Amino acid sequence: GAVVSQHPSWVICKSGTSVKIECRSLDFQATTMFWYRQFPKQSLMLMATSNEGSKATYEQGVEKDKFLINHASLTLSTLTVTSAHPEDSSFYICSAYKGEGVDTQYFGPGTRLTVL
Amino acid sequence: QKEVEQNSGPLSVPEGAIASLNCTYSDRGSQSFFWYRQYSGKSPELIMFIYSNGDKEDGRFTAQLNKASQYVSLLIRDSQPSDSATYLCAPKGDSSYKLIFGSGTRLLVRP
Numbered sequence: 680g681a682v683v684s685q686h687p688s689w690v691i692c693k694s695g696t697s698v699k700i701e702c703r704s705l706d707f708q709a710t711t712m713f714w715y716r717q718f719p720k721q722s723l724m725l726m727a728t729s730n731e732g733s734k735a736t737y738e739q740g741v742e743k744d745k746f747l748i749n750h751a752s753l754t755l756s757t758l759t760v761t762s763a764h765p766e767d768s769s770f771y772i773c774s775a776y777k778g779e780g781v782d783t784q785y786f787g788p789g790t791r792l793t794v795l
Numbered sequence: 796q797k798e799v800e801q802n803s804g805p806l807s808v809p810e811g812a813i814a815s816l817n818c819t820y821s822d823r824g825s826q827s828f829f830w831y832r833q834y835s836g837k838s839p840e841l842i843m844f845i846y847s848n849g850d851k852e853d854g855r856f857t858a859q860l861n862k863a864s865q866y867v868s869l870l871i872r873d874s875q876p877s878d879s880a881t882y883l884c885a886p887k888g889d890s891s892y893k894l895i896f897g898s899g900t901r902l903l904v905r906p
Binding site for chain 2: 711713721722723724725728772776783784785786787788789
């Protein structure tokens with residue numbers, strides 16, 4: 680199997696606070712994980728690529744100081760939304776690259792963030 | 796021009812019919828092509844992938860790839876109401892693990 684979990688599944692926070700989202704590969708080691716954001720009725724937008732033990736690579740237009748990514752182990756990557764504002768409210772989804780065969784990404788169930 | 800283009804739909808088909816979903820891409824360096832299904836409020840789940848020109852069949856699903864035309868499609872035979880979802884096309888380049896997602900086609904299968 681290739682199971683990816685995310686925690687929490689949903690979170691509501693006040694404007695100005697920081698929120699941490701965890702992404703775990705449960706039954707395989709993931710050298711590379713990806714973080715996406717999806718606004719309602721829009722497609723997935725890649726935010727950053729996270730490699731274990733190194734700094735994340737952010738896509739153009741994504742603020743690296745606002746969206747902190749840490750990939751501390753082969754099974755865990757975290758995304759911290761710092762000083763969240765209502766416009767950061769979105770569906771955040773991680774995926775993990777299994778690293779064998781055709782390089783398929785397996786997606787976590789997503790985290791719905793609402794910033795009040 | 797968008798990197799990946801899909802008709803947003805909705806594509807409405809009756810139960811039991813064949814649903815045909817199309818996708819064009821601009822990056823000629825794309826080597827692998829993935830189709831994901833996404834139900835409303837859920838994350839994408841992999842349907843199938845294809846990397847060689849021609850057809851690839853997996854159960855009720857057939858992916859078709861034409862690299863010369865930069866075109867990939869997904870056929871769903873014997874469509875079921877449970878197939879109603881948004882289908883995302885995602886090419887992948889040879890030198891990167893990144894997937895570039897299209898905006899998706901919403902499929903409605905009428906009972």
